[in-house]
Amino acid sequence: MVVAHFPRASHQAMLQYHHAGAQLNNLRSLLVQSPRRSCFPQFSRFSTATWKRQAEDLDRTRNIGIIAHIDAGKTTTTERMLYYSGFTRRIGDVDEGSTVTDFLPAERARGITIQSAAITFHWPPAITEEAKALRLQELEKKSLPKSAVSHTVNLIDTPGHADFTFEVLRSLRILDGAVCILDGVAGVEAQTEQVWRQASTYQIPRIVYVNKLDRDGAAFGRTVREVGSRLGGWPAVCQIPWFEGGNGRFVGVADVVSLRGLRWEESGDGKSVKVLSLEQLGQEEGKLAQELKCAREVLVELLSEHDEIMVEKFLECEENHLAVAPLDIIGSLRRCLLQQGNKIIPVFAGASFRNMGVQPLLDAVVNLLPSPLETADPEVSIGGVKGSLRGLLSGDLLVEQSKKASVKSKQKKRSSAHAETGNVIEKLLGCGLAFKVVNDAKRGILVYVRVYSGSLDRNCLLFNTNLHVSERAPRLLKMYANDAVEVDSIPAGHIGVVAGLKHARTGDTLISYAGNRARPPEPLDTLQLRPIDVPPPVFFASVEPHSLSEEKKLQESLALLLREDPSLHVAVDEDSGQILLSGMGELHLEIARDRLLNDLKAKASMGPIEIGYRESVLGQSEHVTKIIDREVAGRKSKAGCTAVVEPFDPSTATFEDNDSTIPQDALLVENHDGNQIIVLAPGLEITSNRKGDEESQFLPPTLDLDTVRTSLLNGCVAALARGPQFTFPMHNTRVTLTFDPSQHIFGNETNSSALAAAARLATVSALKDLCKPGGPGTSLMEPVMNVVISVDEHSLGAVVHDISSSRGGHIISLDEDHVFSSQPQEEEVSIDPSKIYAPPDPFGTPSSGAAVSATTSTNQARTITAKVPLKEMVGYLKHLRSLTAGRGTFVMSIDRYENMSGQRQKAILGELRGLYL
């Protein structure tokens, strides 16, 4: 036996993973144009050699994320990945606070990942040009796996805490594939299921890595069964853990694909590994070798059920499971993973902390997860029409959009749709999604972008379609954790950083376009990539500057915080002047406080974290008209409008086109924070001018229709921020503003600030009208959460009782049947737990070595799903731990705001006033 450096895969015939022609077509639709290059109609200008080179470049790129439950070992594993790829010279340690990826002071102090860091490295590490050329030749001949040549891996480390759901979602939508890390002791946890489901909605192929197998109580077999029963796919066991002598310490893995044993040196850095053939393994660990054969049989059978080509290979091998070539198995796993939406879940094993299992995992990333050319077509929306990016780039989506627009405005001729869309697409040079904003101490504000088409080039003009501003991209960088390399361009399929942008926020779509105009042509200015819904914040805290002179700095710091994390909200109470910061969880706000006070050094204090209640209207108000007539900055400002408020149910609200209760000619319909704002202005008699822009002869020359809309909306939103009775923001409320030019416009005196003030005053008065004696009044609403709790069988009764009796919750279901119903884009798989193969666990958990029933476990994991008022969930983790001997975990997300009963409202108001009734 030899001690070898980590082995590269064997030289056997490799299956053609994907059709080269299809790949080229995908590339054509991704790489749009640049000022020098061109767009669709001129594709032929590209030489075939250029296409090929770019296709190869993208083919050898992986944009992947690591997702998991908190503490499963994401950061520990990432640090090893960086070390083995040659990016770092020593292994960072989470417990010592010396990791590369967790680089915010708050992250290092707490040992948890808060902001997802994007890092680029190469796997396998780059080799000499000569060796690379040889390997490429072998690759051409399909006799090596992809992991034989160096790939660019862009790794996004996502946070694991439920409070950072939005951060996870934001990261997920730019990934092409993901590794889901499980703690081998805890198995599949509630948070893992949640993130897994979120990844399903974006159709992200995932592989599973069962970590911490060195720990007492680790149970690989049990975890594999949970993967099947709780993540809704068939586990394809690609490695089984190697415990010395069958039940000793964890020393390596038996590889089911290559039929070899991999044993790591004890206490080494993991770079050296002993490779044992099946025969050698048989001599050293007879039982393990036997199990390996059994696992191989099951793997080939499983793949054959889902992949025709595997059936052929199996037949070619005369139905000998052991004779199927490893490359054929890799090819089949890849096909299943990429084409069948994780019906099959490849499972790997390791103990990152002990430096075992990470290199084969990296090989699997390169061999099994997709390149940017092979991912699902991302969703886009443009001019109110939704579709796919490829639909947009082919022009089809714009034709649809143009038809819709012409039906609406009854102005444009349909026949011209094609010609116009062709011109518009030519103007689009590149588009990308800003998925993260970071304030770097050395480099200033860094905006991380995933480029989806064309390229973003240095100094190009970027139009932000969310904020409607243009700004130049002065510097482009490729990030290596906290090191950076300047680049000239970030091409489609890649992740990079734009430094020096002043406005772009996390989640904004940035497009670069031909010409020097401040705005791209319509409807490109409305293009949105992978639009995302931001859940409403449910906790808030007041923030107060220490002195008046600190106020400006505080506002700047808050603005930066919001650019980084749009799931935080800032509101200023117009009456008290108090600044309120709200977020999605207690930890979310605690971290925001850390960031604000410690990192950004704002001199301010933050009040206690409180639940964000809401107020709703219980009936319809009178129609209230208000005219504002005052001087602003020495200018006379006069405007008016009429408001009426009534109840509104956001859960049943449809979009303007389909809602019969909204007049077709409404000037504005906007759903905002659980409320709806409608502006009616029939008297404006809007027409279109020659350029197709809307206009009205009744507006003074200084006012355009967009300003009217924005001003009235802003006034109304400001009024809804404070309820008339309890001062909480309004919810479930519809405001209809009527703007009548004959009564509400006063020539040039009517300006935007007068309009906003009139809308605000009219809405506030309508809300107050509800609360006059005998009026319908308002009610207090509280956030009700969807809660998923994972416990073991023994504690189930106590936890259910606690939730339903002491906490006033409703149990929705036991165990996870409903869990997968929210996966809209991936087909559900019904898994029979008795048919799941899992190798036996040496320590305790019963297992027969094959087809073990999940129900045979003595203390089975159970899942409780319930709806519980948020107030009753504050501090719940501690209580749950005490009910479950420390093993229970839970995740929650907001379901909706609910009106409270009179008695509960009284009790809560009493508490809020400090009376404690």
Ligand SMILES: Nc1nc2c(ncn2[C@@H]2O[C@H](COP(=O)(O)OP(=O)(O)OP(=O)(O)O)[C@@H](O)[C@H]2O)c(=O)[nH]1
């Ligand atoms: N025994 C053992 N401990 C491990 C292993 N991997 C990680 N740990 C420990 O588990 C703890 C959590 O590890 P992290 O890498 O911070 O986990 P994480 O998933 O990044 O956590 P968050 O960033 O908070 O989401 C640390 O104390 C690690 O040292 C392992 O393979 N074996």
